[in-house]
Amino acid sequence: MKETKKLYKNLQKNIDTVKAMNGNSCDINSRIIHLKKNTLAYMNIESVASDDKVSDFLMRSLREDVKDEIKLSTKKVYQHLKNTILNSKMRTVEDFDNLFYFLASGFTIIFIDGNHSAIALETKSVLDRGVAEANDEKNLRGPKDSFTENYMMNLGLIRKRIKDSNLWINETMIGRRTKTKVGVAYLQDVVSQEKIKKIVDRLEKIDIDGILDCGYILEYLSPKQYTDFPKAVTTERPDLVCGSILDGKIAIIVENSPYVIVLPGLFMDFFQTADDYYQKPSNISLSRALRFLAFLITITTPALYIAMTTFNQEIIPDRLLISIAVQREGVPIPTIFEILILITTFEILRESDIRIPSAMGSSISIVGALVLGDAAVNAGIVSPIVVIVVAMTSISGFLFTDIDFINALRFWRVVFLLASAFMGLVGFVVIGIIFLTKLCSLEIMGTPYLIPFSPLDQAIIKDGLIRRSRNKMKYRPDFFTKKNRRRLGADQSEI
Amino acid sequence: MFLFTGCFDYKELDDLSIVTAVAIDKVESGYEISYSIANAKKAQVSSKEGESQTTVFSGVGPTLSEAMREIDLKNPRSTYLGHVSVIVMSSDIAKEGVFKVVDLFMRDPESRKKFFFLITKDQKAKDVVKVLSPLEAFPSQNIVINLQNSSTNQSISTNIGYSQFVRSVLRPGINPVLPSIIISGDSEEGANMANLENSEPKTYIELSNLGIFKNDKLVGFAKREESRGINIINGNAKNVIVTTKCDGTNFANANITNIHVDRDYQLDKNQPSVNIKVSAEGSLQEINCAYNLLQPKELNKLTKKFESSLQDMLQSAISIAQNEYKSDIFGFGLYFYRHHPNYFKNVQNLWDDDIFPYMEVNFDVSLKLETKGSLNDTVQKEEDIRNEKAN
Numbered sequence: 112m113k114e115t116k117k118l119y120k121n122l123q124k125n126i127d128t129v130k131a132m133n134g135n136s137c138d139i140n141s142r143i144i145h146l147k148k149n150t151l152a153y154m155n156i157e158s159v160a161s162d163d164k165v166s167d168f169l170m171r172s173l174r175e176d177v178k179d180e181i182k183l184s185t186k187k188v189y190q191h192l193k194n195t196i197l198n199s200k201m202r203t204v205e206d207f208d209n210l211f212y213f214l215a216s217g218f219t220i221i222f223i224d225g226n227h228s229a230i231a232l233e234t235k236s237v238l239d240r241g242v243a244e245a246n247d248e249k250n251l252r253g254p255k256d257s258f259t260e261n262y263m264m265n266l267g268l269i270r271k272r273i274k275d276s277n278l279w280i281n282e283t284m285i286g287r288r289t290k291t292k293v294g295v296a297y298l299q300d301v302v303s304q305e306k307i308k309k310i311v312d313r314l315e316k317i318d319i320d321g322i323l324d325c326g327y328i329l330e331y332l333s334p335k336q337y338t339d340f341p342k343a344v345t346t347e348r349p350d351l352v353c354g355s356i357l358d359g360k361i362a363i364i365v366e367n368s369p370y371v372i373v374l375p376g377l378f379m380d381f382f383q384t385a386d387d388y389y390q391k392p393s394n395i396s397l398s399r400a401l402r403f404l405a406f407l408i409t410i411t412t413p414a415l416y417i418a419m420t421t422f423n424q425e426i427i428p429d430r431l432l433i434s435i436a437v438q439r440e441g442v443p444i445p446t447i448f449e450i451l452i453l454i455t456t457f458e459i460l461r462e463s464d465i466r467i468p469s470a471m472g473s474s475i476s477i478v479g480a481l482v483l484g485d486a487a488v489n490a491g492i493v494s495p496i497v498v499i500v501v502a503m504t505s506i507s508g509f510l511f512t513d514i515d516f517i518n519a520l521r522f523w524r525v526v527f528l529l530a531s532a533f534m535g536l537v538g539f540v541v542i543g544i545i546f547l548t549k550l551c552s553l554e555i556m557g558t559p560y561l562i563p564f565s566p567l568d569q570a571i572i573k574d575g576l577i578r579r580s581r582n583k584m585k586y587r588p589d590f591f592t593k594k595n596r597r598r599l600g601a602d603q604s605e606i
Numbered sequence: 607m608f609l610f611t612g613c614f615d616y617k618e619l620d621d622l623s624i625v626t627a628v629a630i631d632k633v634e635s636g637y638e639i640s641y642s643i644a645n646a647k648k649a650q651v652s653s654k655e656g657e658s659q660t661t662v663f664s665g666v667g668p669t670l671s672e673a674m675r676e677i678d679l680k681n682p683r684s685t686y687l688g689h690v691s692v693i694v695m696s697s698d699i700a701k702e703g704v705f706k707v708v709d710l711f712m713r714d715p716e717s718r719k720k721f722f723f724l725i726t727k728d729q730k731a732k733d734v735v736k737v738l739s740p741l742e743a744f745p746s747q748n749i750v751i752n753l754q755n756s757s758t759n760q761s762i763s764t765n766i767g768y769s770q771f772v773r774s775v776l777r778p779g780i781n782p783v784l785p786s787i788i789i790s791g792d793s794e795e796g797a798n799m800a801n802l803e804n805s806e807p808k809t810y811i812e813l814s815n816l817g818i819f820k821n822d823k824l825v826g827f828a829k830r831e832e833s834r835g836i837n838i839i840n841g842n843a844k845n846v847i848v849t850t851k852c853d854g855t856n857f858a859n860a861n862i863t864n865i866h867v868d869r870d871y872q873l874d875k876n877q878p879s880v881n882i883k884v885s886a887e888g889s890l891q892e893i894n895c896a897y898n899l900l901q902p903k904e905l906n907k908l909t910k911k912f913e914s915s916l917q918d919m920l921q922s923a924i925s926i927a928q929n930e931y932k933s934d935i936f937g938f939g940l941y942f943y944r945h946h947p948n949y950f951k952n953v954q955n956l957w958d959d960d961i962f963p964y965m966e967v968n969f970d971v972s973l974k975l976e977t978k979g980s981l982n983d984t985v986q987k988e989e990d991i992r993n994e995k996a997n
Binding site: 420422424425429432433436442445446535 | 616617619620644686688689691743744
């Protein structure tokens with residue numbers, strides 16, 4: 112690491128150096144104030160600092176504090192300013208690297224002529240959109256706020272929910288150029304320190320010039336085991352994050368990312384939503400069953416359709432078979448291409464729907480619905496039943512909110528489809544075995560991915576396929592933390 | 607791995623012609639076999655099952671397989687026999703013996719072996735599968751649904767699956783029965799769409815009485831009441847209508863359900879006999895006599911009458927099998943084959959002709975009239991009572 116340059120005593124030299132470092136960028140602002148005996152200067156970057164704060168607090172206190180002390184020595188002025196200036200966040204800066212980091216973070220630097228160190232005061236301007244309603248993970252009941260790009264605000268959203276001194280946040284700075292703060296939040300008395308150390312070590316090893324979103328971190332956290340299914344949950348809902356922290360999981364908050372990573376993310380987590388814990392348990396069990404059904408439908412329907420109609424017609428009931436056969440009359444392309452064309456069209460539509468400006472959104476839905484649905488059938492390019500199959504598949508896929516999970520489903524759907532197109536039900540079963548083997552072999556941070564289903568765990572299945580009532584869930588799940596498992600008070604189960 | 611497998615057994619649905627009914631007839635040069643194909647294309651694009659048309663292809667050959675090959679020459683697509691639901695056989699073939707026909711369909715690995723077997727009565731089987739139905743899309747559907755409903759509601763016919771039929775042919779001590787089917791009206795007319803445009807179609811197909819087999823040969827047909835009796839004794843009946851004369855010229859009807867049949871076999875000094883205990887529940891459907899149904903005594907009298915007509919029905923079924931056709935369609939021999947193998951071994955060859963006809967069969971019929979409907983008396987009597995009250 113190169114030697115960092117210390118600040119000069121000369122005020123003007125300092126200002127010039129900083130400006131030169133940044134190539135005299137337009138948004139660097141500095142002002143020199145001459146007092147009777149001393150010369151002060153302040154400096155900030157206009158684009159990230161708040162002018163109001165600088166003018167209101169800094170200027171006023173400078174004037175009032177220093178005017179009486181005009182005859183003081185340089186050292187005394189420095190001490191006096193440090194003690195009396197009206198600002199809650201103050202740092203002293205002694206080298207240029209640090210200085211520029213503070214400048215870029217929205218601090219205002221005060222130089223005192225003849226002094227080696229400068230004072231940095233927080234004058235950050237608000238450069239985010241404020242806490243808004245969750246966009247991607249909507250719910251019917253429960254808190255509606257969501258994380259934003261503001262790191263401190265995100266920490267605040269967690270901290271205000273868990274007011275426990277055992278909620279520890281471990282901060283690392285990553286990115287040579289972006290200097291992004293990454294916080295690891297966990298319950299100190301629940302999570303084992305080893306796991307935290309492992310994560311922090313891994314984070315500290317990251318040497319990259321920039322981290323722009325939590326997705327970067329996500330990639331670094333599970334580089335070894337290649338998997339299509341996500342091994343961490345990313346969510347924009349603070350309540351979900353806090354629920355996970357209380358379960359003994361670990362949250363990673365990345366500066367400038369409105370998504371928070373929750374580790375470990377298990378297969379089961381993608382079938383649970385925050386809502387699940389705000390509604391009646393018996394009803395939620397049904398919703399969960401529905402999600403599992405949708406999971407099976409979205410992965411297997413096209414594959415089963417093609418296996419059954421082109422290889423194993425015997426297993427379709429008479430009338431259904433004839434109905435399907437009549438629909439296929441006059442369709443010029445083989446069934447597999449029929450399905451692939453429709454699935455691809457649908458994926459294109461979905462992709463364009465994400466990117467398209469909302470003003471043009473309606474045109475795409477009209478074209479999509481007409482082209483995909485009606486016109487293709489009327490033109491005789493695809494048969495109506497295939498449209499139904501693909502529609503079922505796609506709709507079922509949307510029960511899940513995690514985009515990585517949806518993409519994994521899409522991948523396996525096509526694999527199943529191709530296998531069935533080659534070998535019928537035999538191919539379907541072969542890929543089914545490979546799929547299950549693959550899922551069972553995954554693990555994250557020492558926890559099997561498929562837990563509580565494989566290995567089957569009676570004790571925790573109560574918050575798996577079904578959700579038991581609160582007073583039955585006396586302990587935290589024990590698959591990622593064994594410490595301090597009691598969740599309810601001793602005699603709570605009888606209430 | 608997938609690349610090496612190729613696409614074995616790959617068939618697009620639109621390359622198949624789905625055969626739903628097969629008809630087998632005897633002609634001079636051998637056999638004529640006819641396929642009723644369900645997914646024939648219609649002129650306009652349609653997507654509903656009901657709008658598709660059926661087509662019948664037939665081929666003639668000295669053997670069944672050759673007749674089938676001849677159809678392949680006529681039919682542009684490959685025939686698919688997996689979904690055959692009905693096989694109709696002309697009575698000529700049935701009289702000659704059905705083993706020749708059975709073999710082909712039993713051997714074919716593609717067929718589901720879940721189809722129903724039917725015989726015609728002196729009519730061409732081909733014509734039966736050609737008759738269009740006003741209510742169902744395909745002739746085969748029409749036959750299957752008719753068969754299933756009639757066997758539960760009427761118990762004249764019985765829905766005997768193919769494998770069940772073959773089983774009863776092959777097992778010792780039991781002979782099969784098969785439902786028969788007839789065309790009423792002009793058979794040419796029935797294949798014509800125009801036939802369906804009348805509100806009362808001139809030609810339609812109708813299920814008829816049971817055909818009685820001896821081994822694999824058809825020996826004759828039972829009458830309606832006898833068919834019912836056979837079905838009751840064989841435990842295939844779910845609903846049976848029993849009619850009895852209640853006084854002089856008037857009749858009463860009851861619908862018999864929940865029929866339990868217990869057979870109690872005895873082998874006494876090499877004399878086989880069987881007691882058949884039939885218990886059932888009945889509900890009164892129609893009565894035109896002046897019974898006071900609120901009186902248990904009268905009700906008992908009525909029940910007794912029903913019991914005796916039910917017994918008559920069973921008796922007639924036994925007597926036609928024992929005396930007229932000498933064929934053990936009830937499987938009495940099967941019991942002795944299983945439980946007295948030594949005895950049955952000796953008489954196996956004589957069973958149908960010399961033992962079964964002289965077997966003693968006793969009946970014990972008990973009926974419970976559970977409901978008498980919404981009326982207590984006959985309508986006439988109810989009217990009288992009401993008038994009295996009004997006065």
